[in-house]
Amino acid sequence: MKLKIHKDRLMEALQTTQKGMASKNTIPHLNGFYLETTEEETLSIITYDLEMGIKYYLPTEIIEQGSVVVPSKFFDIIRKLPEDQVTISLNKENFLVSVESGQAFFEIKGLDPQEYPKLPKIKENNYFSLPEIALRKMIYQTSFAVSKEETKPAFTGVLFKFSSNENSDKIDMIATDSYRLAWRNGKIVNDDGIEGEYIVPEKALSQLQKVVGEEDTLVKLYLSNGYFYCETENVRLFSKLIDEQFPNLDQVIPQNYQTKVVVDTKILQNSMERASLLASEGSNNIVKLNITEDNLEITSNSPHTGKLKEDLSIYKEGDNLSIALNSKFVIEVLKVLEEDQVELEFTGSYSPMIIRPKDNSQYFHLILPVRAF
Amino acid sequence: MKLKIHKDRLMEALQTTQKGMASKNTIPHLNGFYLETTEEETLSIITYDLEMGIKYYLPTEIIEQGSVVVPSKFFDIIRKLPEDQVTISLNKENFLVSVESGQAFFEIKGLDPQEYPKLPKIKENNYFSLPEIALRKMIYQTSFAVSKEETKPAFTGVLFKFSSNENSDKIDMIATDSYRLAWRNGKIVNDDGIEGEYIVPEKALSQLQKVVGEEDTLVKLYLSNGYFYCETENVRLFSKLIDEQFPNLDQVIPQNYQTKVVVDTKILQNSMERASLLASEGSNNIVKLNITEDNLEITSNSPHTGKLKEDLSIYKEGDNLSIALNSKFVIEVLKVLEEDQVELEFTGSYSPMIIRPKDNSQYFHLILPVRAF
Numbered sequence: 001m002k003l004k005i006h007k008d009r010l011m012e013a014l015q016t017t018q019k020g021m022a023s024k025n026t027i028p029h030l031n032g033f034y035l036e037t038t039e040e041e042t043l044s045i046i047t048y049d050l051e052m053g054i055k056y057y058l059p060t061e062i063i064e065q066g067s068v069v070v071p072s073k074f075f076d077i078i079r080k081l082p083e084d085q086v087t088i089s090l091n092k093e094n095f096l097v098s099v100e101s102g103q104a105f106f107e108i109k110g111l112d113p114q115e116y117p118k119l120p121k122i123k124e125n126n127y128f129s130l131p132e133i134a135l136r137k138m139i140y141q142t143s144f145a146v147s148k149e150e151t152k153p154a155f156t157g158v159l160f161k162f163s164s165n166e167n168s169d170k171i172d173m174i175a176t177d178s179y180r181l182a183w184r185n186g187k188i189v190n191d192d193g194i195e196g197e198y199i200v201p202e203k204a205l206s207q208l209q210k211v212v213g214e215e216d217t218l219v220k221l222y223l224s225n226g227y228f229y230c231e232t233e234n235v236r237l238f239s240k241l242i243d244e245q246f247p248n249l250d251q252v253i254p255q256n257y258q259t260k261v262v263v264d265t266k267i268l269q270n271s272m273e274r275a276s277l278l279a280s281e282g283s284n285n286i287v288k289l290n291i292t293e294d295n296l297e298i299t300s301n302s303p304h305t306g307k308l309k310e311d312l313s314i315y316k317e318g319d320n321l322s323i324a325l326n327s328k329f330v331i332e333v334l335k336v337l338e339e340d341q342v343e344l345e346f347t348g349s350y351s352p353m354i355i356r357p358k359d360n361s362q363y364f365h366l367i368l369p370v371r372a373f
Numbered sequence: 374m375k376l377k378i379h380k381d382r383l384m385e386a387l388q389t390t391q392k393g394m395a396s397k398n399t400i401p402h403l404n405g406f407y408l409e410t411t412e413e414e415t416l417s418i419i420t421y422d423l424e425m426g427i428k429y430y431l432p433t434e435i436i437e438q439g440s441v442v443v444p445s446k447f448f449d450i451i452r453k454l455p456e457d458q459v460t461i462s463l464n465k466e467n468f469l470v471s472v473e474s475g476q477a478f479f480e481i482k483g484l485d486p487q488e489y490p491k492l493p494k495i496k497e498n499n500y501f502s503l504p505e506i507a508l509r510k511m512i513y514q515t516s517f518a519v520s521k522e523e524t525k526p527a528f529t530g531v532l533f534k535f536s537s538n539e540n541s542d543k544i545d546m547i548a549t550d551s552y553r554l555a556w557r558n559g560k561i562v563n564d565d566g567i568e569g570e571y572i573v574p575e576k577a578l579s580q581l582q583k584v585v586g587e588e589d590t591l592v593k594l595y596l597s598n599g600y601f602y603c604e605t606e607n608v609r610l611f612s613k614l615i616d617e618q619f620p621n622l623d624q625v626i627p628q629n630y631q632t633k634v635v636v637d638t639k640i641l642q643n644s645m646e647r648a649s650l651l652a653s654e655g656s657n658n659i660v661k662l663n664i665t666e667d668n669l670e671i672t673s674n675s676p677h678t679g680k681l682k683e684d685l686s687i688y689k690e691g692d693n694l695s696i697a698l699n700s701k702f703v704i705e706v707l708k709v710l711e712e713d714q715v716e717l718e719f720t721g722s723y724s725p726m727i728i729r730p731k732d733n734s735q736y737f738h739l740i741l742p743v744r745a746f
Contacts, residue, residue: 073650073678080647096679104647108679274453274477277446305446306469306481 001037001066001090005058007081007101013045013056014075016235019207020047020054021072029069029116035088036067036113046119052204052239053119054211066090069111070097077106122229122238127222128162128171128190132212132232135219138173138184139209141336141363146202147177154244157199160223162190174249175202180329181249181366189218199246200228204239211235253366254352257345259318261291262358265342269334271310275300276327278308284370287327291346292320300327323349324370330355333365374410374439374463378431380454380474386418386429387448389608392580393420393427394445402442402489408461409440409486419492425577425612426492427584439463442484443470450479495602495611500595501535501544501563505585505605508592511546511557512582514709514736519575520550527617530572533596535563547622548575553702554622554739562591572619573601577612584608626739627725630718632691634664635731638715642707644683648673649700651681657743660700664719665693673700696722697743703728706738 014033022030034046045056068090074097078086083102090097095110139158147155161172169190175182211232212219222229229238272287278300279285290297296314301307323346334342339357346353350371356364387406395403407419418429441463447470451459456475463470468483512531520528534545542563548555584605585592595602602611645660651673652658663670669687674680696719707715712730719726723744729737 071678076650077647080643080650082643082647103685104644104681104683106647106651106679106681109677270453270455271477274450274455274479277449277453278479304482305444306479308477308479310477312476 001035001068001088001092002062002064003037003043003088004061004063005043005086005088006060007078007084007086009058009060010078010086013043013058013234014078016211017045017047017054017056018072018075019210020049020052020237022047022049025049027117029111032069032071032111033074034067034069034113034116037062037065039065046116048117048119050117052201052207053237054207055236057234057236064089066092067113068095068097069113069116070108071110074108077108120227120238120240121225122222122227123224124222124229126192126194126224127220128169128188128192128194129218129220130171130186130188131216132219133214133216134186135221136209136212136214138186139205142173142175142182142184143202143205143209144332144336145175145177145180145182145365149177152178153242154199154246157201157242158205159246160198160200162188162194162196164190174246176249179326179368180333181252182333183253183364183366185362194223197246198223198228199242199244201239201242204228204237208237211237252352254345254347254354257318257347257354259291259316259321259346261296261317261344261346262315262341263296263312263344265334265337265340265357267312268342269331271298271312272327272330272334274310275308276331278302278306279327285327286324286370287330288322288324290322291316321346321349323353325353325367326370329367333367337363374408374441374461374465375435375437376410376416376461377434377436378416378459378461379433380451380457380459382431382433383451383459386416386431386607387451389584390418390420390427390429391445391448392583393422393425393610395420395422398422400490402484405442405444405484406447407440407442407486407489410435410438412438419489421490421492423490425574425580426610427580428609430607430609437462439465440486441468441470442486442489443481444483447481450481493600493611493613494598495595495600496597497595497602499565499567499597500593501542501561501565501567502591502593503544503559503561504589505592506587506589507559508594509582509585509587511544511559512578515546515548515555515557516575516578516582517705517709518548518550518553518555518738522550525551526615527572527619530574530615531578532619533571533573535561535567535569537563547619549622552699552741553706554625555706556626556737556739558735567596570619571596571601572615572617574612574615577601577610581610584610625725627718627720627727630691630720630727632664632689632694632719634669634690634717634719635688635714636669636685636717638707638710638713638730640685641715642704644671644685645700645703645707647683648681649704651675651679652700658700659697659743660703661695661697663695664689694719694722696726698726698740699743702740706740710736 036044041062043058043060047054081101082104087100097108097110099106159174163170169188171188173184220231275287275298287300296312298310337357341358343356352366409417414435416431416433420427454474460473470481470483472479532547536543542561544561546557648660648671649658660673669685671683710730714731716729725739
């Protein structure tokens with residue numbers, strides 16, 4: 001293997017693939033980058049942790065074909081190179097990789113590429129597509145609500161649920177940690193007619209969010225053989241699906257409300273952030289809302305530090321109501337909404353509340369109240 | 374106590390004083406800000422950890438005099454306030470502090486100011502002065518070399534050593550961790566005729582470096598009663614001196630050299646940073662220099678990862694020489710030098726080396742070689 005490459009382009013590829021590298025795997029090959037040249041004047045860089053993998057295609061000048069696994073430190077070395085022009089060459093006998101750039105000459109101990117774990121065979125059919133920018137936003141608005149606890153594996157991923165009517169094909173993305181739930185609906189192109197439900201690990205989606213662009217370009221997402229697979233211009237990302245049953249949450253979601261409030265998103269977010277400074281420590285960041293006529297009173301009380309009281313003017317429909325909420329949950333959802341105003345819907349002090357952007361039926365967020373009264 | 378104040382100016386004062394707050398002191402008062410108004414329409418904010426203290430004077434509109442200790446969370450609360458105008462008032466009976474800004478009303482539990490530990494009485498004489506910008510640079514170029522080990526208390530501070538000749542008064546600032554030594558000399562105004570040696574804790578100097586400006590304004594530094602005390606426009610900073618003997622290091626410093634090299638500062642720094650990526654792990658970041666004629670060869674070798682070789686063109690006087698150095702020490706000193714070129718002076722492979730900026734006799738840095746050949 002011998003090739004010439006531009007430092008910045010190589011760095012970009014390494015930065016993207018680094019996220020897929022196993023951090024503490026006992027197979028030393030997985031703690032490195034798998035480099036492989038192809039006949040098409042391309043260097044491919046692969047990282048894989050046996051669950052998820054990232055492959056990056058980098059067009060470059062190939063002088064001699066070959067493959068090798070380089071340790072993660074390769075990244076730091078490339079970053080520090082003195083010149084833009086980099087020549088990388090491999091001694092096939094001992095897997096020593098030379099890196100030359102200006103007056104600097106590195107020799108890095110590589111590993112036998114034959115011993116790199118085999119990547120899974122993913123049958124490339126059964127795909128749907130949607131614009132990159134829409135995918136990005138759908139992940140952003142749902143994935144933060146997944147459970148961080150490995151004890152509920154189904155909840156550590158985002159549910160992809162397909163539906164269609166005569167007009168269009170759609171996907172629901174749903175994430176929950178059992179205390180709150182984020183739901184997002186979006187249009188897709190589903191020529192293969194994918195049906196049913198799939199749970200994609202949050203880890204894979206957060207990487208995907210980083211590699212998809214801000215464009216309207218359609219991106220293909222494959223779901224087959226227990227794997228999720230996605231193709232963008234330079235990057236292939238794949239991950240095992242979570243092989244669990246996602247519970248039916250329809251009955252949890254209230255279909256009507258007793259009280260509805262319309263309030264400015266940013267003002268509510270700032271108030272909740274102040275209130276959470278004095279939210280009861282160690283007990284779910286409790287902040288209380290007291291809704292009366294055109295006033296939303298927000299209070300919090302920390303036994304050790306002090307308390308906060310704040311009044312926001314609101315538009316209200318329905319009954320007066322008091323409710324206690326985990327302020328962290330409220331802040332997190334307000335942060336991912338772009339709309340200036342939000343609607344809060346309540347069915348009682350001990351029933352789930354719904355936050356949704358005003359005049360947008362594609363998103364809602366459910367939060368269970370805290371029993372604090 | 375009651376006062377009106379601008380949020381940003383209060384934030385600036387809290388940010389500066391926060392650094393002086395005891396982080397885990399068993400006296401709860403020390404984990405807070407001592408607030409006190411004065412007749413001169415000023416709010417003073419004090420933090421103190423029994424070793425070092427910071428006092429900030431903030432001109433403002435005082436409606437009623439008073440004092441109280443507020444917990445560290447006061448900082449977060451002020452930062453999140455909705456409006457620039459802030460009204461702070463104290464209920465003397467129960468030390469509850471109200472903070473009002475726009476629609477937000479906070480009530481914070483304060484502590485009895487009478488129980489705040491007494492600040493030391495520092496006799497305000499015995500001072501010297503120098504320009505703020507010079508002081509800042511002197512601290513910057515020396516303090517990083519102090520010892521991080523508490524077992525050598527004298528080495529955890531920077532030595533201030535006074536001298537004078539018929540032309541001017543001078544100070545030497547010296548820091549060492551016993552493997553390297555940073556020495557900086559500067560002109561001072563010493564009307565009080567301060568003599569002798571004082572060791573100022575690195576912690577106090579790093580705070581001082583943050584509060585002094587970039588100006589030519591003279592700043593006064595007091596050394597008296599076992600204390601160091603400094604006055605800038607808004608800030609008073611004081612600290613106990615380290616009550617230890619600083620060893621005489623004169624004989625450690627070589628007075629002549631066998632080999633002298635002149636090299637570009639930035640080029641050497643970058644090369645050393647690359648070399649340190651492959652410096653022997655777990656053994657003092659060893660990088661080897663091999664000096665022959667007009668060439669400086671830099672090599673490093675990590676048994677697990679690989680090696681680096683790099684050649685720099687240099688100006689050389691004297692003998693050829695090989696030496697092994699801790700690359701971290703070399704990088705740290707090159708970073709604090711502003712001059713384009715540095716001189717490296719060697720007296721042998723196992724003798725201390727000197728790095729000094731070219732054409733500047735106010736600074737030098739000594740590094741002990743590693744015995745690696």
